[in-house]
Amino acid sequence: MTVYDKNKVSFVRSEMVGESPPPLSEVGFVGWIRKNLFSSVSNSILTIVGFYLAYQIIYVLVNFSFIDAVWSGEDGTACRAPQAPGDGACWPFVGAYFDQFIYGRYTIAERWRVDLVYLIGAIGIAWLVIERAPKRPLVAVLMLTAFPLISFILLTGGNFDYSSNFLWTSLIVAAVILVAAFAIPTMTKSNPWPTMITVAVVLLILAGVLLLLSIDFGLPEVETSLWGGLLVTLVIAITGIVFSLPVGVILALGRQSNMPIVRIICVIFIEFWRGVPLITVLFMASVMLPLFMPKGIHVDNLLRAMIGVAFFASAYMAEVVRGGLQALPKGQYEGAQALGLSYWKMMGLIILPQALTLVIPAIVSTFIGLFKDTTLVSIVGLFDLLGQMASSLSDPKWSSPMTPHTGYLFVGAVFWIFCFAMSRYSVYMERKLDTGHG
């Protein structure tokens, strides 16, 4: 038994010791670094190597594009050794050629037309992207119908003359189609009038479009051989994108159809276009096609490339969409059929909305791939953004050791901005539609 003498014991705690803060090495910035970057020897080595590489790349990039860069000058000599601070970017070259990178050699006095198309396009796309904007379905329809037409007239100048041969051929073709629209339903003993009226309306719309294109709006013609730069890149990419999605959906449905002829046609189309490289398609379109055409008929070079790219992209899109169709459980189809929906209603209301949302990432990947593939058109004498830049490198006035590097850096940056924007939009759409749950 021990008796405590209060006077001998110097200190007795009357309460618990509070929690001391964790050691400095475990919290805050230092702790985060220890835990995430230097948790083991191998991780530490990886971290150091990683940082070193990042530093090297960023250092070179910053040095090239800012510190050693030349910002002003009248010609290539400003970017050379005695005047330039080092091996840096030659930005005045981009400045001097900037308009050509955007418009190509489009007639200078008429460039407002390109600007107008860019402006309408930008407003339209922004309208469709912003969810709270009013009347989005209407704008979407306008963007798919009126906008291409307006752009076409603005960019080319409209005022087309049709040869009498062309007019007669079109009339005959229209008549044949009308007769077929009447005859086929009659033979199958169904009421021909609904088909007939639909076909007639479509033909009338086409005639209206042709008429509209022949009106003289007082815009001077700008041939497509003058187009170039970003304009050509966007024209080819956007027509490819707008064309490939609906056509791809139809091809994918056709490939899964029970009707043998439709299925075979779709399979042949898809496998043909997927089986040839895009570069071959472009070569065929630009080198072989003119030899097959009758003398005197000349299909515009840009149009040939656009059709080639659009078909090519549709084939890929078809397979992407087919992936989505196959991913849907069979119950969805059966449920729709049990409700008594027709084929098109089943597809439009039940299957496609689900299938397409499932494959958004793959669709956007195809779009991005298509956008970047447009650079291939420079091998058939069209000047897309990259081709336009490469062509300007031949100017002896701006020749300097760093001019090509600068040009490629600029073009790369522009492409990155467009592709990154597309990919971000796809991420946003996925989140909104919440397809992550599978």
Add this chain to the structure above:
Amino acid sequence: MKKAIISAALGAAAIGMVATGATAATLDDVKAKDFVQCGVSQGLAGFSNPDDKGNWTGMDVDVCRALAAAIFGDATKVKFTPLSAKERFTALQSGEIDVLSRNTTWTATRDTSLGLNFAGVNYYDGQGFMVRSSLGVKSALELSGASVCTNTGTTTELNVADYFRSNKMEYELVAFEKADEVVAAYDAGRCDVFTTDQSGLYSQRLKLTNPGDHVVLPEIISKEPLGPVVRQGDDQWFNLVKWTHFAMVNAEELGVSSANIGEMMGSDNPAVKRLLGSEGAFGEALGVGNDWAANIIKMVGNYGEVFDRAVGPDTPLKIERGVNALWSDGGLQYAPPIR
């Protein structure tokens, strides 16, 4: 649904169709459409390259301007179609262009089996060598033991091998896939000699860090005669393109230039009178006005002016006349007389 798509596609394809009417008489077609459609390169310094204002400049381009001046008396009535090397002949054969002026080498195959006609030589090119001036080399025959930078798999490579072997010289070949890689390697000192077509050497020289430290040696070891090309089977058009070039060479020989053409109009020299159309009817024989050559010289210039403006010593390219000098100055440029 499907029908609508098919007819929409047909309509779209038809819109792009414009009748150009490539019949046998190119000159009539050209006069009817009121411009010359000229195939050029997608960008080659000094021959056909667009400047930063978007205007085409260079020797090949000036051939077409001269043609327009001869036909219309207006050198601006010409439209340029940039063509890649692979599609250039098809474009000509299919009638998409009227004349191809795209640094195209005149060879037997092209002249015969491809169905083309070469209408003269507006630039005598050939493979040459470039070295650092600090080496003190004056001739390619002093290059024994040198390392040579070039492109892989081209005739350039074979020509070098032939040249060095036939002159019993040692050499080491450093070959690269892309022209830009060759330039970079040469600039970095990986090799002593850079070889490609001579006109190419001059334009690649501008991409070096110090272009002034390099010289192009005088030897040319291969023949690359470059000139405008037309379709076979249209002699009238062929003659006109040929004589457009000859008129410019004759003008230089006779001392007629865009600067002095006003006073030369009153010259007593019969050769000048025939050239400028005050004597004889040589333009009519070609199917154009008799002042055709006068218009060419007034609006485009004589051959020497075109050369100096596009590639000459006052341009960044700084190409000497060399073999492209007039025959009277020891070069190869020779034109039959207008008589």
